[in-house]
Amino acid sequence: MSATERPLTSVPGRIWAALAIGVAAQFALQSLRPPPPANAADLPPPPRAAALRAASFGEPAAAARLAMLYVQAFDLGAGNALPYARLDFDRLALWLRAILDTDPRSNYPLFAAARIYAEVEDPAKLRSMLRLIHESFPQDPNRRWPALAHAALLAKHRLGDLPLARRYAADLQRLTTDPAIPLWAKQMEIFILEDMNELEAARIMLGGLLAGGRLEDPTERQFLNQRLEDLERRISSRP
Numbered sequence: 001m002s003a004t005e006r007p008l009t010s011v012p013g014r015i016w017a018a019l020a021i022g023v024a025a026q027f028a029l030q031s032l033r034p035p036p037p038a039n040a041a042d043l044p045p046p047p048r049a050a051a052l053r054a055a056s057f058g059e060p061a062a063a064a065r066l067a068m069l070y071v072q073a074f075d076l077g078a079g080n081a082l083p084y085a086r087l088d089f090d091r092l093a094l095w096l097r098a099i100l101d102t103d104p105r106s107n108y109p110l111f112a113a114a115r116i117y118a119e120v121e122d123p124a125k126l127r128s129m130l131r132l133i134h135e136s137f138p139q140d141p142n143r144r145w146p147a148l149a150h151a152a153l154l155a156k157h158r159l160g161d162l163p164l165a166r167r168y169a170a171d172l173q174r175l176t177t178d179p180a181i182p183l184w185a186k187q188m189e190i191f192i193l194e195d196m197n198e199l200e201a202a203r204i205m206l207g208g209l210l211a212g213g214r215l216e217d218p219t220e221r222q223f224l225n226q227r228l229e230d231l232e233r234r235i236s237s238r239p
Contacts, residue, residue, distance in 0.1 A: 043074055043087050046094050049101035064103035071095050072112065084117065089125040092117065093132045100136055110136060110147035118154055130155060134168060142178040149185045156192060166192045183220055194231070199238075203231045 052067060053060045071092070074084070084092075096109040110133055118129040133151045137144050148168055156165035169188035176186070187209070193202035206228050210221065 043071075043091050043095070045091065046098045049098045052098060052102040061103045061106065064099045064106055064109075067095070067099045067102065068108060068112070071099070072116075085120045085122070085125075089117070089120075089122075089128040093128050096132060097136065104140060105143070107143060107147070110144055114147045114150040114154070118151075123159060126154065126158060130164075130168075134171070137171065138175060141172075141175040142181065145172055145176050145181055145185060148172050149188065152188055152192070156195070162192060162196050166196065183217075187224075190227075199231055199235050203228065203235060206231065 046067075047055075052063050055063060074087075093113075096113055100106065100109040113129040113132050118126050120126060130151045133144075133147045137148045149172060152165045152168035152172065155161045155168060166189055169192050173186045173189050190202050190205050190209070193199075193205065206224060210224055210228065
């Protein structure tokens with residue numbers, strides 16, 4: 001402490017009391033202020049991925065995580081009573097895409113799109129999340145296949161849109177190359193074709209899968225052979 005500075009203990013008590021009253025009044029005024037009206041534009045426009053990377057100081061993964069935390073906590077903000085189901089989902093999709101472009105190796109933005117935001121009851125908002133997943137999938141199919149597989153299930157069971165589910169399943173089967181991807185994911189299109197009563201197309205695809213020589217597990221081959229026989233019986237029993 002310099003010679004010109006006085007210790008805090010030398011401040012008169014009335015000054016401390018006035019300061020305490022001022023702080024208390026400020027808190028009281030803030031508590032009485034009505035919350036701002038919630039609306040679908042509460043989520044601001046996202047920054048560009050290039051801007052996020054430039055602000056990351058060489059740590060784009062950290063910047064992407066912080067941006068993701070901001071988006072997920074947005075509906076819990078102090079002045080925002082807007083639940084995420086009422087957000088502008090087109091703007092939300094832009095945020096998730098910018099975060100994904102900032103850190104392309106992260107699967108979390110697509111996981112959030114498929115498992116969190118796609119749980120809304122609004123079909124249009126659900127389709128917005130499915131569209132984001134499908135458009136992002138070709139950039140890294142072997143890492144992003146779980147999100148697209150879940151999107152196919154949502155299109156089938158939540159939307160009842162079998163052609164859309166088949167489109168997702170077909171791209172999953174066509175674009176993935178990693179042998180570690182489970183067989184059920186690559187079989188999805190066959191099962192959806194059965195649901196669409198496209199039995200002949202399902203039989204052709206299943207026969208090609210068995211003849212392709214990629215199935216090494218004898219249990220899997222036996223299971224698929226049984227399904228192929230079932231399909232052939234159903235086709236032959238048709239009028």
